[in-house]
Amino acid sequence: MKYVYCRDTGMRTCNFVAEGKSVEEAERVLLDHVQLRHPGLIDTMTFEEEEKLLEHVEAMAEVK
Numbered sequence: 001m002k003y004v005y006c007r008d009t010g011m012r013t014c015n016f017v018a019e020g021k022s023v024e025e026a027e028r029v030l031l032d033h034v035q036l037r038h039p040g041l042i043d044t045m046t047f048e049e050e051e052k053l054l055e056h057v058e059a060m061a062e063v064k
């Protein structure tokens with residue numbers, strides 16, 4: 001399983017961990033969570049910033 005952490009998006013106080021069979025799946029779960037719980041985060045982002053965030057999250061993804 002792959003794990004991506006909400007705090008890697010800059011939400012230092014959030015302990016949400018998204019998991020998926022692939023990084024892509026975990027990212028999708030994380031994005032759903034961000035849209036639901038931190039709607040302001042994505043809204044203020046440009047497409048480029050969002051891409052950069054996903055790259056960062058991908059780089060931080062853990063395999064366990």
Ligand SMILES: [Zn+2]
Nearest residue numbers: 006011014016
């Ligand atoms: Zn969160």
